[in-house]
Amino acid sequence: MYVMICVWVVVGLWVLGYNSQAAYAAESEMPPQMLFGMPRWVVFGWLIPLGMANVFTIWFCLRFMKDEPMEELPEEE
Numbered sequence: 001m002y003v004m005i006c007v008w009v010v011v012g013l014w015v016l017g018y019n020s021q022a023a024y025a026a027e028s029e030m031p032p033q034m035l036f037g038m039p040r041w042v043v044f045g046w047l048i049p050l051g052m053a054n055v056f057t058i059w060f061c062l063r064f065m066k067d068e069p070m071e072e073l074p075e076e077e
Contacts, residue, residue: 004057011053019045 022041026032033040038047 004060007056008053011049014049015045018049 019041022045026039026041035043036047
């Protein structure tokens with residue numbers, strides 16, 4: 001769990017840092033640079049980092065996470 005949280009914190013910092021710079025810089029561009037039909041800063045600031053974080057999370061969950069056995073609850077009489 002801590003590994004995934006650390007990855008998402010790093011991705012969150014990238015998204016906030018990159019977008020805070022690139023979005024304001026893109027305001028002055030006419031016409032805006034487009035990539036895949038979206039502004040370029042959206043692709044590099046949102047689409048790719050969050051997609052990579054989701055792929056990492058799925059890979060990590062399928063590869064390394066294991067179920068914990070549940071505790072036996074005492075039987076009520």
